[in-house]
Amino acid sequence: MGDVVQGILSALQWQTVVASALGCALGIVAGALPGITISMGLVLLLPVTFGLDPATAMSLLIGVYTGGMTGGSISAILLNIPGTPSAVMTGIDGHEMARRGQAGKAIGIAIWSSFIGGWVGWAALVLLAPLLARVALSFGAPELFALMLLGMTVICSFSEGSIVKGLLAGVVGLVIMTVGMDPVVGVERFTFGQVELQAGISFLAAMIGLFAIPQVILGLRSEGPRPPSRPPEVPFSEMLPSLGDLRRILKPSLWAGAIGTAVGIVPGTGGAIAAVLAYDQARRMSKAPQEFGKGSPEGIAAPEAANDGVTGGALIPTLTLGIPGDPPTAVLLGALVIQGLYAGPLLFERNAAVVYGILTTFAIAKFWTVILTLLGIKAFVQVLRVPASMLFPAVAALTVVGSYAIRNSVFDCFIMAGLGVLGYFLTQWRFPLMPIVLALVLGPPLEEHLRTSLVISGGDVTTFIRRPVSAALLALAVLMVAAQLPWRRWARALAPITVGSSPGGRP
Amino acid sequence: MSAVKSLLIALGFVGLGLAYLWQASGLPAARADDLLGPATMPFALGIALIVLAITLGAAALAGGAGDAGLVPVRRQHLVVLLGILAYVAAVPLAGFKASTALFLFAGALWGGQRVVPAGLFAIGMAILFHLVFELLFRVALPRGLM
Structure with missing residues (x-):
């Protein structure tokens, strides 16, 4: 109980509350600006958190995460340019409503449904996370290894593109992770005599490079839609919904929040999938499904509530198991490491006050997001006018200063740029980047748990299948990969070869 | 064409795997502990x-999904990429502020800005970085060799 009170009090300190507000404002800006993702906003802010205490640092970043989800809807509604992938569905009905001169009403619905959906996710987080952490506390090294392998497999399998590319990206991340000192006996691996590589590849520099540099390269001379010189007016009074509107969006928002939470719990999924599922569900439940696509309030509410539901859901595996639910939570995991904290079941036991501080600040951020969006909408709309020719060079400069500030090392800037180039080419070749980032985060403990398991079992590999939990987790990982493999296509591709090579084969 | 590119990419990864295995062969083997x-x-x-x-x-x-949807690497993307690499390489030589100002100026011009706004933007941002990172966060930004 003492930890709960201490956590809540730490989140209510003035500097933590201010950091939360600042984070929300920056998140709304990052979410609203097309080409700037929430993950990018988070990695660019990571270096700022070095000098902050855990409560303030996490408040700032969770503010960005929460604010970013709502911010994405602003440009989607006003300009039909989704600021984040998860806001694509919001733009369908939101922009239609804005075109009819009801931009304020559309943004108001987005804000309030996000708020409702966010609370559904928060409630799930508060109720489920401590329970899951308690279960995970009984895990030994084999179970933890199997769990991390499962987490990586899920993310590689569910990533955009083919599963082979997802798995390949995961292995590339693990290859990068092996550079530096071996985690068990301290032998140098792949350092090529470079002193700077002994400490390994800084995963923060890697994250900055992978998340930000490809976006800068693609965004600077983007041929996508440009914001108009004068964005539409958004009157404050229109953003306050009527009782009738609230009644109309409440049920789909609650449903969508639950869908978003469930989707968020599954690692590697994220807001875009949740938004599509919630939109579809809202249309089925609606009394006026014909209005969907033509400016339906439920069509705005469902994807927005789902987006915010995802934030709570994604934090459940992140905090309890150390497996991030989506790219922004992978960055949050890195932020915890900067603070000397390692997400997982032990976090709830050893640093329970920090966990409850995070849960409290997550709730505070939801209030700030509503207040700031309502009061600052005019300023946020103006931000949309910042030209790409200034925005993206400034982001590139931030990546350099951010990667340098990690260890005051120019070498980390080179690492960041190198991985940024890799990230760009992999993006163009349709490889997902999330598995690489996850491998960088989970790789060292994965290897450590594997080796510890074998030391404990005296080298007996069957220890992983003799223990029921690890066996079940490994079986799930295998099933996950097997289910995603394109068996039918392979069978079709092999069919002519088999038929042709068989002398007695029938056509 | 896409299949050929995918094949080349796959071959590149095979080469990477072989080089990695070759390097790994020099690592010490297992021990009792x-x-x-x-x-x-x-x-x-x-x-x-x-x-x-x-x-x-x-x-x-x-002809499976492995080769589907490759996006061509465009020349203007390569220009930006080389610009970023040149910028990072210039940081230890010219210092952070000078190289950043130059990069921002060139980036803004490349992005379509006129000379005066691009110049003002570059100088303004360099000053902002100095204020935020050096004065506020006490990060000793690289001063360069020049």
Whole structure:
């Protein structure tokens, strides 16, 4: 109980509350600006958190995460340019409503449904996370290894593109992770005599490079839609919904929040999938499904509530198991490491006050997001006018200063740029980047748990299948990969070869 | 064309896997107190890299999803990429502020800004970085050799 009170009090300190507000404002800006993702906003802010205490640092970043989800809807509604992938569905009905001169009403619905959906996710987080952490506390090294392998497999399998590319990206991340000192006996691996590589590849520099540099390269001379010189007016009074509107969006928002939470719990999924599922569900439940696509309030509410539901859901595996639910939570995991904290079941036991501080600040951020969006909408709309020719060079400069500030090392800037180039080419070749980032985060403990398991079992590999939990987790990982493999296509591709090579084969 | 590119990408990963395995062969093997040793994980990863790359190549040859949707690498993207690499390389030589100002100026011009706004933007941002990172956060930004 003492930890709960201490956590809540730490989140209510003035500097933590201010950091939360600042984070929300920056998140709304990052979410609203097309080409700037929430993950990018988070990695660019990571270096700022070095000098902050855990409560303030996490408040700032969770503010960005929460604010970013709502911010994405602003440009989607006003300009039909989704600021984040998860806001694509919001733009369908939101922009239609804005075109009819009801931009304020559309943004108001987005804000309030996000708020409702966010609370559904928060409630799930508060109720489920401590329970899951308690279960995970009984895990030994084999179970933890199997769990991390499962987490990586899920993310590689569910990533955009083919599963082979997802798995390949995961292995590339693990290859990068092996550079530096071996985690068990301290032998140098792949350092090529470079002193700077002994400490390994800084995963923060890697994250900055992978998340930000490809976006800068693609965004600077983007041929996508440009914001108009004068964005539409958004009157404050229109953003306050009527009782009738609230009644109309409440049920789909609650449903969508639950869908978003469930989707968020599954690692590697994220807001875009949740938004599509919630939109579809809202249309089925609606009394006026014909209005969907033509400016339906439920069509705005469902994807927005789902987006915010995802934030709570994604934090459940992140905090309890150390497996991030989506790219922004992978960055949050890195932020915890900067603070000397390692997400997982032990976090709830050893640093329970920090966990409850995070849960409290997550709730505070939801209030700030509503207040700031309502009061600052005019300023946020103006931000949309910042030209790409200034925005993206400034982001590139931030990546350099951010990667340098990690260890005051120019070498980390080179690492960041190198991985940024890799990230760009992999993006163009349709490889997902999330598995690489996850491998960088989970790789060292994965290897450590594997080796510890074998030391404990005296080298007996069957220890992983003799223990029921690890066996079940490994079986799930295998099933996950097997289910995603394109068996039918392979069978079709092999069919002519088999038929042709068989002398007695029938056509 | 896309299949050929995918095949080349797969071959690149096979090459990477082989080079990685070759480097891993120089690592010490297992010990009594560490049954896997520092080399086992890299060996497993090297093999996984090669197997997955071969699968990717096979999928490309069979016309599977492995080769679908490759986005061409555009010349203007390469210009931006080289600009970023040149900027990072210039930081230890010219210092952070000078190289940043120059990069921002060039970036803004390349992005379509006129000379005066681009120049004002570059100088303004360099000053902002100095204020925020050096004065507020006490980060000793690289001063360069010049």
